[in-house]
Amino acid sequence: MDHSKPCYFLFPLLVTLTCIIGPSWGQTEAEILLEFxxxxxxxxxxxxxxNASGPGPCTGDNTNWTGxxxxxxxxxxxxxENMGLKGAIDIDTLMGLPLLRTLSFMNNSFVGPFPQVNKLVCLRVLYLANNSFSGEIRDDGFAGMNALQKFFLGWNNLSGPIPGSLATLPKLLQLSLEWNHFEGRIPDFQQDNxxxxxxxxxxxxxxxxxxxxNMNPNFFAGNNLCGKPLAQCKSSRKKRTIIIIIVVSGSLVVLALIAAVSYILEDPTIASQFKKPENNVKLGNISEDKSANYYKKSDENMKLHFVRNKRERFELQDLLRASAEVLGGGSFGSTYKAVVSNGRAMVVKRFKQMNNVGKEEFVEHMARLGRLHHPNVLPLVAFYYRREEKLLVSDFAPNGSLATHLHSRRGPGQAGLDWPTRLKVIKGVAKGLAYLYNQLSNLTLPHGHLKSSNVLLxxxxxxxxxxxGLTAVVNKQxxxxxxxxxxxxxxxxxxRTTRKxxxxxxxxxxxxxxxxxFPANYLTQGKASNADLATWVNSVVREEWTGEVFDKDMNGTKNGEGEMLKLLKIGMCCCEWNVERRWELKEALEKIEELKERDSDSDHVGDYSSYGSEGEA
Structure with a gap:
């Protein structure tokens, strides 16, 4: 026996013993989890x-601690999963759990460098997909994880080479790294199973x-790869030419996209309203799911479900191949404009946090939304269902959102929306909302997310x-x-929420x-404070009526201030803090319908209280 290298003989034994007896820090599992x-x-x-006051995490026959x-x-x-978790994943603390074998933090909001998971040498299953980890992973980042069988890391922002240590894990069966920024060659995987x-x-x-x-070709899409199961590799000269063309073309597209997005987001108000959008040139980043179920039934699930019978159909692949323009990055996911093969411009919204109901109920709800038909309600055209991700497809509105027109920076001589246009917009919104109240009468919140960026023109x-109508399907938290x-x-x-x-x-x-x-309190996560737009308007109007409250960029207001004041009063009665005193939608709609672009001779401004009680701070 060669005594000069004893570690080579002892290491597998040490790993085995560690996974059997585990470390002992003198803490209970409850204390370890609370520290974590x-x-x-x-x-x-x-x-x-x-919490420490109740029974431990595994007391009795069933677990009584969430997750x-x-x-x-x-x-x-x-x-x-799906908890919006942030902060750090404290690997060192988790090492104190001797029998820990599976970890899943999918669909959360972890950011920063990838954690040192190889300290958990006994893990069999590790799911970290749909977070925002970034940077490179060390080549030996998974060394020693000889029990690992399933590892899902898709839909993050990781870069650099794929760690070579993954290619040598003896029990690895399933590996998911899609939708990151890994680069270079694929390591030579040694596993036969x-x-x-x-x-x-x-x-x-x-x-x-x-x-x-022998893998599914879809597992290699969106790269510059060759060989089975893809096309045969070409000569190196042709390959270099193709790479140069791709790099140059891609750079031009990216530069154009950056210029366009920079122009849109130059104004800090708009920048704060929309999160930084994802980088993309093709809409292909809405394809595969992260769960193992996808790989079992990919042919069945890779399709769009159309909810409008008279609309021309197209395939999901048409969207994946389409050139895409980033329209925004909201709280639930990114929004893209894609031109499909028939030349029609569509908008695709990607939702990650939409697992409040099962598939059957989700499909039924989308079909119901697809049956809605009103000139002031954007029609849902189709949807794509995966357990961890949903896509909603609708028509493109050429004049963008109301938020962009109200809050984007304008150049010299560029006017904002005039009073007649704003009046037309609010009349249409009120009619559309009344229609939703009628058609979705079983929902407490027929809309639930009415704001200027969700009013398209x-x-x-x-x-x-x-x-x-999405509160029924979006995750509650x-x-x-x-x-x-x-x-x-x-x-x-x-x-609580109500019908008002x-x-x-x-x-x-x-x-x-x-x-x-802009209603600044909309930007806060969770509950809003009392210091909202309604409080400010109420304080200005109550102290002394003045036209200063109206937008200085609103033209076409001559002979219309009386009607504008009426609408202001309607707005205050609609956002009355006391729900009992707040107007019903029917009353608000009737008052809005009566408004005109110009004051009539019989109109007078009157006092603020003539439309009801004042808003409360």
């Missing part, structure tokens, strides 16, 4: 049952290794309400963090349209 909880952020009330999986009275796994390796939509190049040659500047209805006084004060909550959103929209001021 302190490293997390933004978990709201979802981990309230992780904790138990086996034989010990913690076996953690499944903390690999079920799938999904590397789609990265920046990889070169030949596909032999042991991956067609070629004649008629308004189209979008993103309606995500909805309460970001959707406008949950900024209302009744939710901020009493954790959408009326409150309409009132805020009216004030925003008249004043040109």
């Amino acid at each position: 909880k302190t490293s997390l952020a933004n978990y709201g009330s979802q981990l309230d049952d992780w 904790v999986r138990c086996s034989n009275g010990s913690v076996f796994g953690l499944k903390l 690999l079920k799938f390796v999904n590397l789609a939509h990265n920046n990889l190049d070169g030949p596909i290794p032999y042991r991956l040659s 067609n070629h004649t500047f008629d308004p189209l309400i979008s993103d309606y 995500q909805a309460q963090q970001f959707m406008v209805a949950y900024k209302s006084p009744e939710f901020s004060q009493y954790d 909550t959408d009326v409150w959103s309409l009132g805020i929209l009216i004030l925003e349209l008249l004043t040109g001021k």
Whole structure:
């Protein structure tokens, strides 16, 4: 025996013993989990049952701590998905759980460098897809994880080469790295029993290794790869030419996109309203799902479901291949404009946090939304369903959103929306909202997310309400963090919404349209404070009526201030803090319908209280 290299003989034995007896820090599993909880952020009330006052995490026959999986009275796994978690994943603390074998933090908001997961040498399953990890992973970042069988890391922002240590893990069966920015060659995987390796939509190049040659071709899409199961590799000279063409063309497209987005987001108001959009040139980044189910039934699920019978059909692949323009990056995902093969411009909204109901109920709800037909409601054309991701497809509105017209920076001599146009917009919005109240009468929030960026304008500047009826399917925590209805006084004060909550959103929209001021409290996550746009308008009007409250960029106001004041009063009555005194939508619609572009001879401004009680701060 060669005694000069004892570690080569002892290391596998040490790993085996570690996974059997585990480390011992003298802490209970409850203490370890509570310490781990302190490293997390933004978990709201979802981990309230992780506390020291009650029973331990694996007491009795069933686990009683959210997301904790138990086996034989010990913690076996953690499944903390779709919680909006931030902060750090405290690997060192998790090392104190001797039987921990599965970890899933999918669909959260972790950012920064990839954690040192190889300290957890006993893990069998690790799901970290749909976060925002960035930077490179060390080549030995998975060294020693000889028990790892399933690893999902898709839909992050990781770059650099694929770590070579992944290619040597002896028990690895499933690997998902799609939709990152990995680059260079694919390492030479040594495993003979690999079920799938999904590397789609990265920046990889070169030949596909032999042991991956029988995989689904979709697992390699969106790269510059060749060889089975893709086309045969060409000569190096042709390859270099192709690469040069791709790089030059891609650079020009990216530069044009950056210039366009920079122009749109130059104004800080707009920049704060929309999150920084994802980088993309093709709409292909809306394809594969992150779960194992995708790989079992890809042919069945890779299709669009159309909800309007008389619309010309197109395939999901038409969208994936289409040139795409980033329109915005909202709280729920990115929005793209794509021109399909028939030349029609479509808008695709990608939602990650939409798992509040199962597939059957989701399909039924989308079909119901697809049956809606009103000139002021943006029609849903089709949808794409995956468990972890949904796409909603609708028509493109050529004049953009009301928010862009109200808040984007204008050059010298460029006028904002005039009073007649703003009046037309608010009349259309009120009609569309009333239609939703009628058709979606079973929903407490027929819209739920009514704001200026969800009011689109067609070629004649008629308004189209979008993103309606989604509170039933969006994850509850995500909805309460970001959707406008949950900024209302009744939710901020009493954790409830009512049939008048959408009326409150309409009132805020009216004030925003008249004043040109953005409702800053919409930008806060979770409940809004009392210091909102309605409070400001109320204080100005109550102290002394003055035309200063109206947007200075609003032209066409001559002989119309009386009607503008009436609309201002309507807005205040709609966003009255006291729900009992707040107007019903029917009353608001009737008053809005009576408004004219110009004051009549019999009109008079009157006092502020003539339309009802004042708004309360």
